[in-house]
Amino acid sequence: MTTTPEPITDLDSWLAALLRPTALIELAALAVCLALAWGLVWLVRRTVGTPEENSILFGRRIGDGVMFPLLLLALGMLARLLLERWVPLAVFKIAMPVLVSLVVIRTGVKVLQVAFQNAPIVRLLERTISWVAWLAMVLWVSGLLPVLLDELDQIKWKVGSSELSARNMIEGALTAGAVLIVTLWISAAIEARLLRKATGSVLSLRKAISNATRALLMFVGLLVALSAVGIDLTALSVLGGAVGVGIGFGLQKLAANYVSGFVILAERSIRIGDFVKVDSFEGRVTDINARYTVISAPNGRESIVPNEMLLIQRVENLSLNNSKISQSTEVAVGYDSDVDLVINLLKEAALQEERVLREPAPSVTLTAFGADGLEFNLGYWIADPENGQGNLRSAVNLRILQALRANHIDVPYPQRVVHAPVAKPAEAVSTAVSPA
CATH class of the missing domain: 2.30.30.60 (SH3 type barrels.)
Structure with missing residues (x-):
């Protein structure tokens, strides 16, 4: 035999309903839903393996993703349907708006964090979503939401042949935000799927497809949101023409x-x-x-x-066809040095560095007979320029200097010959001294 639950219309009725023994049954049902949702998310995470760091569904922890509040909301709705046939509901009338707000906040925050990483506006949008969701929850629970919507519906103004109200504008903004959140979620999932384990040219191509898909989905989502509000899309043709002119001149x-x-x-x-x-x-x-x-x-x-x-x-x-690039360094030695020994020492100095490629092998050429000595050029190849080039050149130069000093090969200083005129000795001057 079923009984019809008594309606709760005022604060006294709320307090009386919360103090009934049936409220304990509702709290127990909520606890069971919480445990089931936690266990199911844990089981799914364990089955699929460690989720990605930026996963929207799972997140870093069990309660960080969207799946946990979604499962909790679904189980809560099922428990409410089962309980409302036998007991008057009080706890669930508060719990359900709270769960809906949690789902909205967690979904919006996670999607924005993945779609716009490290963007300054993300924090502002997160706070806006949280405030709007909690405000809607309070109005819903208190019963003021229908009253507020009716009052907003009375604020109207005429735009051309259309009549708009404050309620329509707010509902349109919320609808557009919800549609854009969903499209960003879909585009983020597509991007993660496309870019997974992609490298090189494949990564660039998939990045292009990902960017185009996101732009297309956001455009379609915006059109759907505008249609849901009731805005005639044919009116956007004028706006499209203005945007085209703006792009042609200012953008x-x-x-x-x-x-x-x-x-x-x-x-x-x-x-x-x-x-x-x-x-x-x-x-x-x-x-x-x-x-x-x-x-x-x-x-x-x-x-x-x-x-x-x-x-x-x-x-x-530098790495279009391959990542190999060449480096070179100039060395000058004295004219009396053993040329063959110098060439071998330069090659060995380069090969002592692990980053220098063995194939092609380092090469040494006698480039000039300089004013101060014989000038040699040491050339070698590396395959990892991203690890720095100046540090490797410095390391090779130090090994060259050590090798030349160890073999007593002179690294000459700049020599210059300066010709200076020699002053002639002063001639003796004889002075006749007259006798006193």
Whole structure:
């Protein structure tokens, strides 16, 4: 036999319902839902293995991802459906809005953290989502939400042939935010799937596909959100024409950088991981975004290069076909030195460094008969320029100096011959002294 639960209409009824013995049953049901959700997430994490650090579903810990609050909300709704047939609900009427708010907050925060890593606006958006979710929860529980929506619906104004209200604007903003969160979640999942274990040219191509997919999904999501609010999309044709004119006049550079980014990723002339030199700045390409490319130098400095610059200026890609680059150093010895011994010592000094390639082998040439001595050029190849070039050249030079000193080979100082005129001795001057 089932009984109809009594409605709770005022504060006294709330307090009375929370003090009933049935409230303990609701709390026990919530505890069971919490334990089940925790156990299921733990079991899934154990089954699929260690999740990625930026996983939206799992996160770093069990309660950090979206899966835990989603499962808890689903189990809570199921428990509520089962309990409301026999007992009057009080705890669940508070718990369900709280769980919904937790799901909204956790989903929005995790998606924004993955989609816009280290962006300053992420923190502001996280706080905005939290405040809006908790405010909606309080209004829902207190019963003021329908009243507030009715009051906002009375605030209307006319825009052309359409009539808008404050309620429509707020609902439209929330709908657009929810749709964009979902599209960002889908694009982040696609990006993680595409970029997993990809390297070299494959990584650049997949990065281009990922960027295009994200832009397309956000555009479609925005259109869906506007349609859900009731805005006529044909009215956007005028806005589209204005945006086109703006791009043609004021946003040329911005549009050129975006187009250049897709061109670079598509033709793969510069790939993530390449060692390049742009405008006297050398470094490895660590990221290619739609508008700019990040180049990291071995000394820790990073350069943000607009993509248009990579297309219209001369760029040295030191690892387009292969990562090998050559280095050389000049050495001068005295004219009385053993030439064959000097050549062997220079080659051995280079080969003592592990980073110097054995194939092709280091080469030594006698380049000039200098004013101060014989001038030799030592050339060698390396395959890891990202680990620094100046440090290796310094190490090779030190080994050369040690080898020459150990074999008593003179490294001459600059010699100059200065011719100076010799002064003639002063002639004796005879002075006649008259007798007194």
